[in-house]
Amino acid sequence: MTTGGFRAGNSAGAMLLAGLLALAAATPAAAEGRVTVVTPYLAQPGTQFYVDGFKAAAAEEGWEVNVIDTAGDIAAAVARIEDAVTQGVDAIVINVDPAQVEAGLAQAQAAGIPVVGMDAGMHPMLATNVTSNGYAMAVETATYIVNRIGGAGNVVMFVFDPFPPVQMRGVIADAIFANHPGITVIDRVTPDVQDGGIADSRAKMEAILAANPEPGSIAAVWAAWDQPALGALQAIEAAGRAGEGIVITGIDANPQARDAIAAGGNFEASVAQDFIGIGRTAAGAVARLLAGETIREPVIYVPTRLITAANVAE
Amino acid sequence: MRRLRRYGTLIGFAGIVAAFAVLLPDTFLTTRNLLNISQQVSMLAVVAFSMTLVMAMGDFDLSVGSMASLAGVTAAAMFQAGHPVPAGILAALAVGLAGGLLNGVLVAWVGILPFVATLGTLTMFSGAAFVVSDGRTIFGRDIPEPFAAFARGGVEVAGVTLPALTLAALGVFLVVWVLLEHTAFGRRLYAIGGNAEAARLAGVPVARLRIAAFGLTGLGAAAAGLMYASRVASANPTQGAGLMLDAIAAVFLGMTMSEEGEPRVHATLVGVLILAVLANGLTQLRVDSYIREILVGAIILAAVGAAGLGRILGR
Incomplete structure (x- = not known):
């Protein structure tokens, strides 16, 4: 019996600690608005455009955005919404059927954190949902x-x-x-x-x-x-x-x-559909909520665009 | 020193918790967050606990994830057809038990390697889940309110609401713990895992025990699928798919804590908690979700690798 096991076991623990501390150092300091975006569908092209539009608008606002993709796992989306609530973010944006993540929405509501749907579906626990008509x-x-x-x-x-x-x-x-x-x-x-x-x-x-x-x-x-x-x-x-x-x-x-x-x-x-516009408009809704406004309409529509031979190449 | 080697993973776990507690002083070690973690991990925990039963024999069950999906859509399809909640739950559990027993028969009587047998049934169960659900997500009015309310409910103890999902996972833990640690059944599973041939020669009914263990693993997977469906108030033919690899990873993480490299269910619990705490803490630290996955994989490899090295060096 030598101390080899002790060294090995401890080195695993040390590696974990070092990794976590490095991550913490790399994490930017809290900005004006902290917004978490949760979706199980980031691999889908439409969702990527929503998120791109949202991030672009959020960058102009100076928010700190954390995009979480749960790779198709709905229960994980619920879990990550709960984590964002625990973390005390200023707003949460979801791109997933609100009825499926209601357990997470209930926690957000209890904590007074507004949740905006980005083509998610209408739901009483959402501040509003941004989509196409x-x-x-x-x-x-x-x-x-x-x-x-x-x-x-x-x-x-x-x-x-x-x-x-x-x-x-x-x-x-x-x-x-x-x-x-x-x-x-x-x-x-x-x-x-x-x-x-x-x-x-x-x-x-x-x-x-x-x-x-x-x-x-x-x-x-x-x-x-x-x-x-x-x-x-x-x-x-x-x-x-x-x-x-x-x-x-x-x-x-x-x-x-x-x-x-x-x-x-x-x-x-x-x-x-204007996917980028949906992302940008969702950011606009978040900005209104962060400014203390109550959004009256449960759904905000983003205009769509007729595509013909005249503009299909754009 | 022997003790320290055995507890290396546990020390690592304590280190992770301590690191998060320092980095997230206001939010990590709160009752709410800890209860959240216990609830978030409950479904994976149930799969991992029941996976420990077959892994005690040195076997695998790759079909647990698709069985969880199949059980969820089975219950939902029963609800959709107008059957009451208990009937849907019983049907789902029956499907789980039957699927698990089928795995056991393929492994023990037909003699197919567990990896191949359960890979085959993984595909079958997954296909069946699509057939039962017609490829669609069953949600909304088709899911009865009491079924969805279960995952949102809990039992209030001393002013704290213990989530129902957490209690369900604890219940499964206790059952598996008693089975593995305190019954002849459990001791025989470990005997098979040690040396199946020797166990057979010593009069252990290897085939029957294997079939029973696989049956229980299938039952556990179905229970996890029901918990998942309740948690998301919907059932989808692929929703349990992610559970299988995480469950195996949790059991392996637990095995690093055992002197003989055997899977013990209380060690599996630590493995499950490591995965859950990492997911929760790293999300709160706003670590990119893809980086998080790389990190979790690396941590599993570090823990298992360190334990393996420790065993070699310690010899």
Whole structure:
């Protein structure tokens, strides 16, 4: 028996201590506002843009921001919200369904620390939630179609009512098309989305094209999100009917949709959320709360942007 | 000196706590924060305690994380179908026990290496979780209020509310501790871990014990999955995935404290607490979450490496 074990055991402890002290030294001193951002979804592109926008605005304010990514772990997000409360930060920003982290929100509320949602969902324990207006996005594309087809013609709609954020888009498009007597909605399709929505939408659109063989018998395709619009585009091109001037619109402006719009074919428009703007506006909400203001609106909407061939390259 | 070697990890743990206490004088060693930590770690603790049962035999269970997910969505799907809370909980625990016994049968009777057998069932349980939940997160009105309220509730003792999740983890700890330290069952598991062949020749029913131990580990994983679902008031087919590696890490950290390198459940408790205290303290110190992960990994390696070196040098 030698002292080897003692040395080894102690060196582990010493290493831990040294590491922690080095970290503490590296930690900047407390600034004017200390804000913790908690999300399980930082690996997703949208979330990265929110966080970038938030950090840029926070840097202008001179806040000290700590971004915590729990890599998909919701319980860890609850734990980190609790830690931020314990630490006594001035505000917390979350990008996770508030209903799932309610245990953490309750502690923040008890400690009087405001929590702002960054595209998180509406919740009574949030000071406010900053997001895009799903209704407004549908207004953009439905009115685009009405204007492009001169308020008259047959329109095919792709909707998905079981999912509330998409269902609300369909409701708006229904109202706008119904407001134009010359427009007839000849089909309101709910595609099977198990494969992502493109393949089944294409099959459904092929059937509709077969049922409406006359050129000009379909004036436009309005899709509640981009995948069905892409499926409809494939069907129209494969049927050799790309030259009929059928106008297609989607929503979300995902990369594949942007490519299709840039190509200048039938897929003419989609709507992009302003992710950076959501981050910046969330910082604006935090600034208002830190200034002592009570934010009356439970949701703050950030304007979205219609994407067409004219601005898709930007 | 022998004692100091054995307690090297414990000294390290005390060092971590002391460092945080110094660096976070106002917030770290408060009752609230300590209760928070106990609650934050309760789910991992339950998985790690029950993992100790199979690791006592020198085996592994890689399927605990996906079993936790499966149990959570099983209960939630039962609630969604209109069944009462106890029925959902019982169904989830039954799935856990059955999945664990399946692991045991594959290892003990079919003779597949635990690593491979539980890797296979990990994939199966994960797939089943997607099937049961239809790939979706089950939340909102589908989760009954009493189920979600459990994780937010607690028992008030002398003016302090002990969180229900903490008490649940303590309960599992006591059960596993009694089983491993105070029953013939536990002694035989360690005998199998020491030398399975010798144990068999000495008349220990190795196969049956292995199946039972795996069954209990599955049951523990399901319990942790239920605690997780209650904590986040929702169930998602992947939410338990992170528990498995942390649980194994906690048991290994604990094993550094044992003279023979055996997993003991009270040592696993220290391992679990080290991980939880690091996560809590480093967050409060505003350490970047990715740097935190590198650090936690390095600390596990430092502790296990130091203990291994100590054993070699001490010989």
